[in-house]
Every structure is written in C-alpha cells, then in structure tokens.
Amino acid sequence: MAKIPLLGKTLSELGEIVKDLGMPKFSAGQIAGWLYDKKVATIDEMTNLSQKNRERLKETYEVGASSPVHEMRSADGTVKYLFRTPEGNYIESVYIPDGERATLCVSSQVGCKMNCMFCMTGKQGFSADLTAAQILNQIYSLPERDTLTNVVFMGMGEPMDNLDEVLRALEILTADYGYKWSPKRITVSTVGLRKGFERFLRESNCHLAVSLHSPFPAQRRTLMPAEKAFSITEMVEILHRYDFSKQRRLSFEYIVFKGVNDSLIYAKELVRLLRGLECRMNLIRFHAIPGVDLEGTDMDSMIAFRDYLTRHGLFATIRASRGEDIFAACGMLSTARQQAEKE
Ligand SMILES: C[S@@+](CC[C@H](N)C(=O)[O-])C[C@H]1O[C@@H](n2cnc3c(N)ncnc32)[C@H](O)[C@@H]1O
Numbered sequence: 001m002a003k004i005p006l007l008g009k010t011l012s013e014l015g016e017i018v019k020d021l022g023m024p025k026f027s028a029g030q031i032a033g034w035l036y037d038k039k040v041a042t043i044d045e046m047t048n049l050s051q052k053n054r055e056r057l058k059e060t061y062e063v064g065a066s067s068p069v070h071e072m073r074s075a076d077g078t079v080k081y082l083f084r085t086p087e088g089n090y091i092e093s094v095y096i097p098d099g100e101r102a103t104l105c106v107s108s109q110v111g112c113k114m115n116c117m118f119c120m121t122g123k124q125g126f127s128a129d130l131t132a133a134q135i136l137n138q139i140y141s142l143p144e145r146d147t148l149t150n151v152v153f154m155g156m157g158e159p160m161d162n163l164d165e166v167l168r169a170l171e172i173l174t175a176d177y178g179y180k181w182s183p184k185r186i187t188v189s190t191v192g193l194r195k196g197f198e199r200f201l202r203e204s205n206c207h208l209a210v211s212l213h214s215p216f217p218a219q220r221r222t223l224m225p226a227e228k229a230f231s232i233t234e235m236v237e238i239l240h241r242y243d244f245s246k247q248r249r250l251s252f253e254y255i256v257f258k259g260v261n262d263s264l265i266y267a268k269e270l271v272r273l274l275r276g277l278e279c280r281m282n283l284i285r286f287h288a289i290p291g292v293d294l295e296g297t298d299m300d301s302m303i304a305f306r307d308y309l310t311r312h313g314l315f316a317t318i319r320a321s322r323g324e325d326i327f328a329a330c331g332m333l334s335t336a337r338q339q340a341e342k343e
C-alpha cells in the first residue's frame with residue numbers, strides 16, 4: 001500500500017500521528033524540525049527519534065518528497081520544472097531569479113476549472129486538486145530551494161478552489177514550527193471565488209493578487225467565466241473592508257490585450273473602480289497560446305496605459321516577461337508532456 005507523506009502535515013496533524021502511534025508528544029515538534037527546518041529526504045535521517053519509533057513511523061508514512069522529472073532552462077535564467085504527482089499528473093513550477101530576489105511560481109491544482117479564455121491551464125480543464133504535500137514539494141524539492149526569497153501562487157490552478165490545502169501549505173511556510181517565512185514573501189493570485197475569498201483574507205496574512213483583466217463586468221465575463229458567479233464589483237466592495245496599508249499588499253493583475261482592454265476608457269474605469277483602495281496594478285504581457293484569437297498590446301501602448309494609471313493615483317508597473325523561450329505561459333509545458341504521453 002502507498003505510504004502517506006509526512007510533508008504537508010501541520011504540527012497539530014503530526015501531533016495526532018504520533019499520538020496514534022504511541023510515540024511521545026514532543027516527537028511531533030521533532031518531526032516538524034526534520035521536515036521543515038532540516039528538509040530531510042527519509043525518516044531514517046530523523047535520528048533523535050528512537051530506532052523503534054522510526055520503524056513504526058515507516059510502516060505507514062514516508063517523507064514524501066519527489067524531485068522534478070523534467071526541466072527547461074531559459075536564456076534569461078528562468079527554469080521551468082515539471083513535477084509528477086503519485087497519480088501520474090504533471091504540474092509546473094517556474095523558478096525566476098532576479099538580482100537579489102528568487103521567486104518560485106507554484107501550482108495549486110492539476111489543470112483548472114475556471115476556463116479563462118486566454119489561459120493554457122484553463123484549456124487543459126481540471127484533473128485534480130493538489131494536496132498540501134504536493135504544493136509544498138515544489139518548494140521542498142526545488143534544486144534552488146536555499147536561494148528562494150519569494151513564492152507566488154501563479155502556476156496552474158485556482159488557489160481559492162483548493163483553499164484547505166493551500167491554507168495548510170501557507171501555515172507550514174509561515175509557522176514557527178515550519179519554514180518561519182514572513183507572509184510578506186508569499187503572494188496568492190486569484191480570479192476571485194465567492195467561496196474562499198473572504199476566508200483567505202481572514203485566515204491568512206499573505207499578499208493577495210486579483211486577476212482583473214477588465215474593469216467592466218460584462219466584458220470580464222467573456223474573458224473569465226468566474227465573473228458570472230462573483231463579480232469584480234462585489235470583490236472590490238469586500239476588499240474595502242480590509243486593511244492593505246500596512247504589511248499586507250493588494251495588487252491587481254491586468255493582461256493588456258491589443259484592441260480589447262488597452263484604451264483610455266479602460267484606464268479611466270480602472271481608476272474609478274479601484275479608487276480608495278490601497279493597491280497597485282501589475283500590467284502583464286500576454287503570452288500567446290495556440291488557438292486563441294487574442295494578441296498582446298505593443299510596448300508603447302502599454303507604457304501609455306501605465307503612465308495614465310499612475311498619474312491618476314493608481315500605481316502601475318509593467319511586469320517583465322520571463323522565460324518566453326521556454327513556454328513560460330502557465331500550463332504549456334505540462335500540456336505538452338501530457339500530449340506526448342498520449343501520442
Ligand atoms: C495562471 S494564473 C494562476 C492563479 C489564479 N488562477 C489566477 O488566475 O489568478 C496566474 C496569472 O497568470 C495569468 N495568465 C494566464 N494565462 C496567461 C497568458 N496566456 N499570458 C499572460 N498571463 C496569463 C492569469 O491571468 C493570472 O493573473
């Protein structure tokens with residue numbers, strides 16, 4: 001029978017495990033230390049547990065870490081890793097070094113249910129939720145794990161659609177018994193789901209990025225079907241009730257599509273919609289995907305758009321596009337691998 005991973009277990013869950021196995025209560029903290037501080041690969045390395053207890057633990061559990069099965073390196077230093085889950089699904093993580101910073105973009109699901117028009121993962125459809133173990137493994141088993149400064153949930157999947165597991169991973173990354181990271185190092189990106197949105201705001205202190213892409217609900221619905229169930233106007237109303245002026249940051253993601261959402265009326269409406277919110281706007285270049293009739297706007301228009309927003313009180317930046325030579329648009333590598341296996 002397949003063993004259960006210890007990776008991804010919170011301290012209280014480890015407490016239950018050691019209790020069930022008749023091990024001393026304090027072993028939960030010891031196991032957490034071996035996992036999240038020393039990052040061991042096997043239970044045998046947990047040498048302050050007695051030999052008997054290690055054997056007992058090994059009957060049912062394993063550390064559960066697994067290295068990436070494939071990687072693609074970009075000329076700009078970006079590396080895209082492909083991990084295989086025990087069920088045989090493929091997920092992507094993208095490592096993005098940038099001067100002093102090194103950011104990992106992690107996946108929260110295999111595929112996605114949200115079906116955004118411009119997204120390769122959306123086209124792939126939904127296959128499975130990732131467990132906290134599989135989310136954390138992307139960080140745990142990353143070859144560059146010791147250089148990581150930031151994590152963004154901007155890989156495959158919609159984090160709010162798998163919130164229990166995402167919150168479990170966030171707890172482990174930020175807890176004293178876990179990675180001890182400041183929540184300021186972590187950003188969760190979402191299209192916004194009614195179920196989950198406020199829970200995330202209440203239960204986590206990590207930064208929030210909202211994928212906006214159009215300030216007009218009718219148009220946003222055509223780009224992002226999730227708008228039908230939970231409108232951006234309602235989301236903005238809710239966001240006004242939370243404080244983003246201190247440690248926690250709120251940002252909006254906006255892919256600038258040529259002739260679709262890049263003219264002055266869009267910029268004006270964005271300023272109106274977000275007035276009074278402490279936030280910033282990230283303008284994103286569109287990574288073209290096969291079979292989709294959308295095009296990214298040119299750089300001059302993007303700069304003009306950015307400058308209008310910033311002049312009118314909405315601080316905006318243009319996100320550098322990384323790894324274009326390695327299919328960095330999310331979902332492309334795993335889709336290619338799945339296709340290859342089918343052929
Ligand atoms: C892949 S999503 C994952 C997180 C979450 N599901 C969301 O949509 O915010 C991360 C970001 O990538 C953006 N994105 C998706 N497809 C893209 C593409 N083809 N080009 C540029 N950005 C894209 C999304 O809009 C979102 O802001």
Ligand code: SF4
Nearest residue numbers: 112114116119122157
């Ligand atoms: S953009 Fe995000 S929510 Fe939309 S399909 Fe892609 S992963 Fe899912």
